[in-house]
Amino acid sequence: MKAMGYYRSLPISDPESLVDLDLPDPQPGAHDLLVEVRAVSVNPVDVKVRAGKAPEAGQPKVLGWDASGVVRAVGAGVTLFKPGERVWYAGSLLRPGTNSELHLVDERLVGRMPEKLNFAEAAALPLTSLTAWELLFDRLGAAEGTTNAAAKAAGSQPQTLLVIGAAGGVGSILVQLARQLTGLTVIGTASRPETVQWVKDLGAHHVIDHTKPLAEELRRIGFAGVDLIASLNQTDRHFDQIVEAILPQGRVGLIDDPELFDFRKLKAKSVSLHWELMYTRSMFSTHDQIRQHEILNRVASLIDAGVLRTTLNETLGTINAANLRRAHALIETNRARGKIVLEGF
Numbered sequence: 001m002k003a004m005g006y007y008r009s010l011p012i013s014d015p016e017s018l019v020d021l022d023l024p025d026p027q028p029g030a031h032d033l034l035v036e037v038r039a040v041s042v043n044p045v046d047v048k049v050r051a052g053k054a055p056e057a058g059q060p061k062v063l064g065w066d067a068s069g070v071v072r073a074v075g076a077g078v079t080l081f082k083p084g085e086r087v088w089y090a091g092s093l094l095r096p097g098t099n100s101e102l103h104l105v106d107e108r109l110v111g112r113m114p115e116k117l118n119f120a121e122a123a124a125l126p127l128t129s130l131t132a133w134e135l136l137f138d139r140l141g142a143a144e145g146t147t148n149a150a151a152k153a154a155g156s157q158p159q160t161l162l163v164i165g166a167a168g169g170v171g172s173i174l175v176q177l178a179r180q181l182t183g184l185t186v187i188g189t190a191s192r193p194e195t196v197q198w199v200k201d202l203g204a205h206h207v208i209d210h211t212k213p214l215a216e217e218l219r220r221i222g223f224a225g226v227d228l229i230a231s232l233n234q235t236d237r238h239f240d241q242i243v244e245a246i247l248p249q250g251r252v253g254l255i256d257d258p259e260l261f262d263f264r265k266l267k268a269k270s271v272s273l274h275w276e277l278m279y280t281r282s283m284f285s286t287h288d289q290i291r292q293h294e295i296l297n298r299v300a301s302l303i304d305a306g307v308l309r310t311t312l313n314e315t316l317g318t319i320n321a322a323n324l325r326r327a328h329a330l331i332e333t334n335r336a337r338g339k340i341v342l343e344g345f
Helices: 044-052 119-123 126-139 148-153 169-181 193-202 214-220 235-245 263-269 290-304 321-332
Strands: 002-006 019-022 032-042 067-074 086-089 102-106 110-112 160-164 185-189 206-208 226-231 246-254 272-275 312-315 339-343
Touching: 032 119, 032 321, 044 321, 067 102, 067 119, 086 119, 086 290, 110 290, 119 312, 119 339, 126 169, 126 246, 126 272, 126 290, 160 169, 160 214, 160 235, 169 185, 169 193, 185 193, 185 214, 193 206, 206 214, 214 235, 226 235, 235 246, 235 263, 246 263, 263 272, 321 339
Parallel strands: 160 185, 160 226, 185 206, 226 246, 246 272, 312 339
Antiparallel strands: 002 019, 032 067, 032 102, 032 339, 067 086, 086 110
């Protein structure tokens, strides 16, 4: 089968940083689906692994985790899917990636693909949807279904959510989930006219500029602070502003890999700090791995109902090493809006 990977960690400008491969077809284990990959998206995790994790000597490493495709075969213990069904998923960090014609994935990590999306539109969403859902509901403890009107009727103020880096892949779906499924007042950050408009179009009530002090920007739009903060990139750069902006007894969630910062600064406000890594369930074989199957099915239903939309921004052509290098280079600029997808072989 065709695949793309690397033998050495090299700058993305080097033609050898990602190369085309010819690998044997994989065979499914008991709980595996063998998927014909139709489209993949590129995420910051692809870039981080390529730059920082050298493959075993002589063995290529295949990257890629987001995928949409069609089930070709199933393992003996599979009960959730049948050959011929369209699926989407983000897979596991511990297995070969999706940048290949055929791919193996545990059925518990897979959802049915939305009926209203094509393969490219679908491939943009699994990793970011799982990350955003787990961050919003599991880590930050947002309540699904609570409305601003209900909060006011109960005599309390509607809670506020600040999304730092709202125009990126995770931010683009997190803003939608928070606006459509909760009563949170959603404040996103963006710094360019096109990303500001993108975040507004996704449903944010307000958009502020993360190149300026966040606390000052919040006061400019009438907020003394916020109850919840989702920091999606450059947390170390923004940390002192996060400490100032978070309200007492608030919650902060992050997904990036910041340099060291002094978390003791959160103590005075009794603020809790939460990490989100959507690969935790698959990496540690947790008892609730099937929760990712359930989340993806729920997101698919919301998309088919017109509640959520794809965050696909750009399709860079077919799945090959040259196009993947272009995608990695774009991700490395930290200026991507939405998701970058490759489709077909």
